[in-house]
Amino acid sequence: MKKIKLLFAVLGFAASAYSQGNNYTQDYTKYQGLALTPPMGWNSWNKFACNVDENLIKQVADAMVSSGMKDAGYTYINIDDCWHGDRDQQGFIHPDPKRFPSGMKALADYIHSKGLKMGIYSDAGSQTCGGRPGSRGYEFQDAQTYASWGIDYLKYDWCNTEGLRGEGAYKTIAAALKRAGRPMVLSICEWGTDKPWTWGSKVGELWRTTGDIYNCFDCIKDNGSWHANGVMKILDMQKGLRQYAGPGHWNDPDMLEVGNGMATNEDRAHFSMWCMIAAPLIAGNDIRNMSAQTAAILKNKEVIAVDQDPMGVQGYQYSVKDSVETWLKPLQGGDWAICFLNRGTKAQKVDFDWKSEVITDTLSKAVLDAQKQVYTLRNLWTMKDAGTTKSPLKGEVAAHDVLMLRLHHKN
Structure with a gap:
């Protein structure tokens, strides 16, 4: 009889432990709230x-x-x-x-x-x-x-x-x-x-x-x-x-x-x-x-x-012409970054008509629509204002260099 009671006690303990979860199960997940922008x-x-x-x-x-x-x-x-x-x-x-x-x-x-x-x-x-x-x-x-x-x-x-x-x-x-x-x-x-x-x-x-x-x-x-x-x-x-x-x-x-x-x-x-x-x-x-x-x-x-933009959207290659790649990155508040990367060994002209098309990022669903919205332009390397999207962008990118702009969404 004692053996039967002991068996039931062991089974009961096992069931209780199982229902409560295994105390030795590891938490294989990271700490939350770290690196909310790229380190x-x-x-x-x-x-x-x-x-x-x-x-x-x-x-x-x-x-x-x-x-x-x-x-x-x-x-x-x-x-x-x-x-x-x-x-x-x-x-x-x-x-x-x-x-x-x-x-x-x-x-x-x-x-x-x-x-x-x-x-x-x-x-x-x-x-x-x-x-x-x-x-x-x-x-x-x-x-x-x-x-x-x-x-x-x-x-x-x-x-x-x-x-x-x-x-x-x-x-x-x-x-x-x-x-x-x-x-x-x-x-x-x-x-x-x-x-x-x-x-x-x-x-x-x-x-x-x-x-x-x-x-x-x-x-x-x-x-x-x-x-x-x-x-x-x-x-x-x-x-x-x-x-x-x-x-x-x-x-x-x-x-x-x-x-x-x-x-x-x-x-x-x-x-x-x-x-x-x-x-x-x-x-x-x-x-x-x-x-x-x-x-x-x-x-x-x-x-x-x-x-470090808090939205945390990774930019993407939008187009390629000759040796120049055009990259876009949606930013918080409706702003955008655009970067013309010249991978070639000679300087290249850049001619970009902001109003030619509406740009939609399929990942973030952000929209760059210069037909409806005027954006101010900021050259991020000269740190100077560079006009608005009312006029097409005309410039030159040196070999192995970039032209990088921020488009500010005006309210």
Whole structure:
């Protein structure tokens, strides 16, 4: 009889537990309310690769403030690969003691004291791309460690991930971050292999759509077992993805190469197009020692405002004529951004009749109707007013450059 009662008690407990839900079920979703506009900041990789240490990062944080980058909207100071030391006997990761002798908590405190936020890097595999300890099997420990350091942003790479699938691996780190209890932006750096745009919006705030960028306008850099792509090659790879982007979830065509060796006009075109497609603006140059031309590009608040528009609509290619592409981006309040991109090696004339047709964005349903509404024009690079849509636009776009305008909806 006692055995029967015990059996019923066990069954009753099991039924109760089942009805209440499994307490060990993970929450594989991201924190809500982060990155409602594309993240802006700086990352160490494009310029410094593995040559990172705490003095460099402090100097960059100082320069972020003194250069006016912070005032322009740049928030995150992100340390990429190679900061890692070893794991201790319990499996917890520690920074390289020679490169970061003060520890990451002290460095995060320093960055926070500047009114900035700190990002860090790890990898879903056993090792990072630079051969440091990856997070595979240590996801929850690493998330707890990052939270204790005061980290605000995690770039999570995809090297050495044999046997893993992207969606599952990134859900695991998302659950770990949630359990750690500190809101962090999760940058899914999976290179577009597992189509992260189809699942990433519930897991992270941004996802890489391609492999690595390279600091040339339109080329492919062959690295043997893999290749990197120039700016225009990366831009072409964004086709068909705009419907997946929006507040809190962004397509990421990789970090900026502005100031890393291209001509000023090419940097300007690069920056303009990243803003037109609502890309994260993560600078990758040495902001401690940048030219006036580079600073003027990165800090152009009127162009940045196109990227940071609260509506969060990714722009699109509207038409192509010869070497000139016309791109459009609907903005909040009925405004529009238009960018004429000249991919050719010779200057091209632009002749655009605003009244020739009504333009409707099929995604946002925004309408540009210059037949019924007069828009004022603002040249975003000269920062000068440029007439209205009452008259056709006639201008010229230099080679590998842009003509970028904002159309203001007059009430």
